[in-house]
Amino acid sequence: MTRDELNAYRLVKEANEIQAAAYTRRHFLKESAMGLGALAMGALFGSCNFGGTKGNNPVLYDAAHPLLPKSPPFLGKAKSVIYLHMAGAPSQLELFDFKPELMKMNGQDCPPSLLAGKKFAFITGVPKMLGPQANFAQHGQSRAWVSDNMPHFSTMTDDVSFLKAVSTDQFNHAPAQLLMHTGSARLGRPSIGSWVTYGLGTENQNLPGFVVLTSGGSFPDAGKSIWGSGFLPSVYQGVQCRSEGDPVLFIxxxxxxxxxxxxxxxxxxxxxxxxxxxxxxxxxxxxxxxxxxxxxxxxxxxxxxMNINNEPQYIHDMYGTQPGKACFANNVLLARKLVEKGVRFVQLFDWGWDAHGDGPANSLNIGLKNKCRSTDKPITALLLDLKQRGMLEDTLVVWGGEFGRTPMMENRNGIQNPYNGRDHHTEAFTMWMAGGGIKKGYTHGETDEIGYSAVSGKVDAFDIQATILNQLGFDHEQFTFPFQGRPFRLTDVAGKVIRDIVA
Amino acid sequence: MIILTIPEFIGRFHPILVHLPIGILLLGCLFQLLTLNAKFVFLKPAIPMICLLGALAAIFSCASGYLLSASGDYDGNLVDLHFWMGISVSVISLLLYLMYWKAVKEIFLNVTSAALIILITLTGHYGGSLTHGSDYMTAALKGEASKVAIPPVPDVQKAIAYTHLVQPLLQNRCYSCHGSEKQKGKLRMDNISFMLKGGEDGASLIPGRANESDLIKRMLLPISNDDHMPPKEKPQLTAEEIAMLQWWINEGATADKKVSDLKQPAEIKPILLSFQTGAVLAKKTVAADIPEEEVEKADAAAIEKLKKVGVVVIPVLSNSNYLSASFVTAKADPAVLKLLEALNKQLIWLNLASASITDQTMGNIVKLQNLRKINLSHTAITDQGLTLLKDLKKLQVINLVGSKVTALGIIAPLTGLKELQHLYLYQTGVEQKDQAKLKAAFKKVSLDFGNYTLPFLAQDTTVVK
Incomplete structure (x- = not known):
């Protein structure tokens, strides 16, 4: 070592020592507080399972093969779901919820007790009560009430479970539809079909796992967000297909x-x-x-x-398809074909059920009857066809709208509507489920004598989502995805499996 | 809606406030006892201040506790005991504080501190018993007995409705708040006469009118309703249990009648039966979807080979070794079917729908001894291939839709399958006239011949104007 090198070495050493002396014990404690705090934070949040690499709900996403089939955590009865959403909200009082008492009140002023503190989408002032605008009869061994609007479906009551007291807290179409399908009335959450394909993948890698089919001449009010993937990887969003022409545009x-x-x-x-x-x-x-x-x-x-034309004529007759047109019946037949080929979730939306009574197409005596006529036979055919193919056992079929309709006749802006119609109603409406391990010929829940609110067996959108996930083999409370620093669930912080309708 | 007066409102803070004197005074007493060791003498100056603060907190707790007890929902004896003990704690802690100023002998301080520790512990325990019920601590030791609300009875018809069904149910779900120790809402339920007398909101039981009885009305309210009983965080009654209670009330809410002496509408019979021992066992005999015994992991290499050719092989549920295989996008070539043999223990569901399996290649699946479900729909299978299924004794579901099998070909091999539950025969060679024969041969199996049609109704195609 030369003298210069030695001097340089000493200089550096001295500088280091002076610098080290500047670090007092006080300095150490002060500085390390942040560091120790950060360590503690890390340990605390580590138990929150960020990234989901630990614990029992791992991230199921394999970016290279996002749709490969996966096993559910529990033994699911259902493998696939066909969800029939009647967009616009069908009137339970003209279809399934028979209320003879309401008939007696027909034309009377609505009692103030039903209006106090309530908000309706259109009703203002004191509306008149409106009796059932259909004839009802009991059907099957289950003695379930179905109106003459659905003569075909009335033969299927022994195969389905009715939910007579579904409720929601959204009285406008778009938020109510979002709530039903994504678990939130606000935009941005993944839809139930996305959750299911995220969790289970799909058997057939040549077809989308989550298919959406629309009919009725318009999209549902909430738009494409109700089959969006929200914060899940976008590969899980619903793929909109068509039953006529090219099944997928530009294919x-x-x-x-x-x-x-x-x-x-x-x-x-x-x-x-x-x-x-x-x-x-x-x-x-x-x-x-x-x-x-x-x-x-x-x-x-x-x-x-996706070509329904290669089905035999008797199947077309059964479903009542209309070759060359885009219609609900064609979509229903397509849904069966897709599920048969391993598609996981088929979501149908049929628009036009919003029977306010503000015009003939929106009235209970004209529009609603025509909507029933265009869906009654296809839905019945779907259930029977799935049954005879041995597919109803592991295919869950869900039918419903986003809310129900009031026992009162709608008086928009205080003036009686020109046709018989009902306003949006959140407190009680009817849905049904069939197949996929759901009880046959069962009715859950009951409404009061005029069908205004639930008396027993009240369920909401979260309960329905929890039940669908349960049938597919998921515990809705464990099925999560990490986003914005916390694990998210389809049912958020609510939802209870409707055990009474599970076979 | 419960409207609280201001004293009642303050009273409700008692369960929170009590933790202050408990914590502070225990600390004070602990310090005092620690000073027995010379090492801790330095703690001495802090003790008087701690005792004073503790005494003040104890006085506030006593006051709030008195206001809470005035609401009268509690067992009188226990409340009195807790009340006087609480006051003693305040007095003794104040005394302790004064003793420090009078500089009394160390031994007195130590004895008083030790006594105060014991007194605080007991007072706290009685307070806890008031809130949670006196069996709160011991319940955990007694095991999970509380899970089943009604212990199963050997023969439900011979049971006494109140003693064997109703009382155990109420005991497990209601007595902790409406019993001898605590009477929330001034209601006691541990005796029929108490229930008839009722509480603040009137009678809880109206014999003969279940749905007007408060007891039932509250159980049927939505769980989110504040008036719903039991409170939403407590174990709830099942639908069967509520139905049984309704029936008992409608039949007069009798104290000593046997079940067989009461009228039993058709819908109550299965419910009553469900409370009987053995009812649970009967349900279990239905064959399970997956085998209960464990199985070792399947050969990963074989699974990998199958996946390569497009066969979907996955466990039936994650963390199970049992497998399902689906040929939805794969060809059932003999070589591929041969690969399944390596999975013969694990494979329980096999979907060969529309796969190119034939009578000749069926031989490859006869070794799959554990198969529970097989789907051979839309395949070229005939009676000849079907005979090979006769050895798959675990089969529960067989789907033959769209295959060429006939009635004769089905009966011979499949009647020997004791676990069979579903047989799908739509669009097979089974003729209409054979259906009765098949039904006779498969009495316990649900047969589906399909061919459902829907009538043409005028309204299907016409439009309402």
Whole structure:
């Protein structure tokens, strides 16, 4: 070591010592408080299971194969779900909830006790009571009441469980639909179909796991958010398909584009996307790659599976399909075909059930009857067809709207509506479930003598979601996804499985 | 809606306030006893202040406790005891504080401190008994007896309705708040006459009129309702239990009649039966969906090979070794079917719907001894292939929809399957005239021949104008 080197070494050593002397014990305690606090925080939050790598609800997302089938944590009775949503809210009082007492009150002023402190979407002042606008009879061994609006379905009462006292806290269509399908009246949560495909994947990798079919001439009021994936990876969002024409828009290769060229271009796009992924590690990029690949596979299998025209004539007769048109019956038949091919969740929306009485199409005596006529036979055929194919055992069918309708006749702005109609009603309405391990010929819940509110067996959207998840083999309280620093559930902090309707 | 007066409102803070004197005084006494050891003498100066604060907190607790006891929902004797003990704690702690100023002998301080510790413990215990019930601590030691509200009776018809069904139920679900120790809402339920007399809101029992009885009305209220009983955080009654109570009240709410002496409408019979020993056992004999015994993990290499060719092989539920296999996107080539053999112990569900399995290749699945469900719908299977199923004794569900099997071909091999529950025969070679024969051969099996049609109704196609 030369003299210069030695001096330099001493200088550095001295500097280090002076610096070290500046760190007093007080300094150490002061500084380490933050560090120790952070350590403690980490330990505390570690038990909250961020990232879900510990504990019993791991993140089920495999970005490279997001839709591979997975086992449920419990033994589920149902493998697939067909959810028939009558958008606009069908009137329980003209379909399933028979109220002879209401008939007696027909035309009378609504008692103030039913109006005090209540808010309605349109009713103002004192409306008149409106008796049932349909004839009812008891059907099957279960002696369930069904009106003459649904002559076909009335033969199926011994196969379904009715929920007569469903309630909600949203009296407008969009939030009520969001609540029913995503567990929140606000936008941004994943829909139940997304949760289910996230949790179970899907058996058929050549088809989407979550298919949405709409009919009735309009989208449901809440729009595409009710089949959105919210904070789940976007690969789980519902894929909207059509029963007529191309099942998925732009599924055919464009003119001049050969199959090989299509494959080559998708490969090139995916290669470039994967490079991007290598740089940024954003799982959404992998989702995108998986979606391109699925779209390519779907080009081969979807046109065949989704073509209802290759079904025999007697099946068409049974469902009452209308070839060449976009209609509910066609969608229902398509739903059966999709489930048969391993699709996990098929969501049907049929628009036009909003019988306010403000016009003929929205009246109980015209519009509602026509909606019943266009859905009664297809729904009945679906149940029977699933049954005879041995599929009803593991396919859960759910029917319902987003809320119910008032026992009062609607008087918009205080003036009687021109046609018989009812306003939105949140306190009690009817839904039913069938198959997938649900009791047959059972009725849960009861409303008061005019069908205004629940007397027993009251359930809400969360309870229905909890029950659907239960039938698929999930405990809705354990089935979570980490987002914004906490595990989220479909049912948030509510929901109770409706054990009474589980077989 | 309960409207609280201001004293009642203050009274409700008692259960929170009491923890102050308990904590502070115990600390004071502890310090005093610690000073016995010379090492801790330095604690001495703090003790008087601690005692004073503790005494003040004890006085406030006593005052709030007095206001709470005035609401009268509690067992009188226990409240009195707790009340006087609480006052003693305040007095003794104040005394202790004064003793420090008078500089009395160390031994007195120590004895008083020790006595105060014991007194505080006892006072706290009685207070806890008032809130949670006197068996709160011992309940855990008694095991899970409280889970079943009604202990099963050997023969429900010979049981006395009140003593054997109603009373045990009320005892497990109601007495802790409406019994001899505590009478919330001034209601006692441990005797029929008390229930008839009722509480603040009138009689809780109206014999013969179950749905007008407060007892039933409150149980039927939605759980979110404040008047719902039992309170929502407590164990609830099941629908069967409520139905049984309704029936008992409607039949006159008798004290000594046997079940067989009371009228039994059809709908109550199965409910009553469910309280009998053996009812639970009867349910269990239905074959389980998956085997109860454990099985070792399947050969991972075989599963991997199957997955490669598109067969979906997954456990029936996560953390089970039992498997399901589906050929929904795979071809059932002989080589692939052969691979299933490696899973013969684990595979319990097999879906071959629309797969290209034939009579010739059926031989590959006869080794799958544990199969519970098999779906052979829309395959080319005939009677010949079906005979091979006769050895799969665990089969519960067989789906033959759209295959070529006939009635004769079904009866011979499948009648020997004792666990069989469902047989789907839509669009098979089974003719209408054979259906009766099949029904006779499979008495315990649900047979579905399908071919459902719906009538053409004028209203299906017409539109209301």
């Amino acid at each position: 055919k290769d464009p003119h001049g584009m050969s199959r090989d060229l299509r494959k080559a271009s998708i490969d090139a796009i995916n290669a470039s996307n994967l490079e991007e992924y290598a740089t940024y590690n954003d799982p959404e990029i992998q989702s995108r790659v998986a979606q391109y690949e699925m779209a390519y596979r779907m080009q081969i299998s979807a046109p065949e599976v």
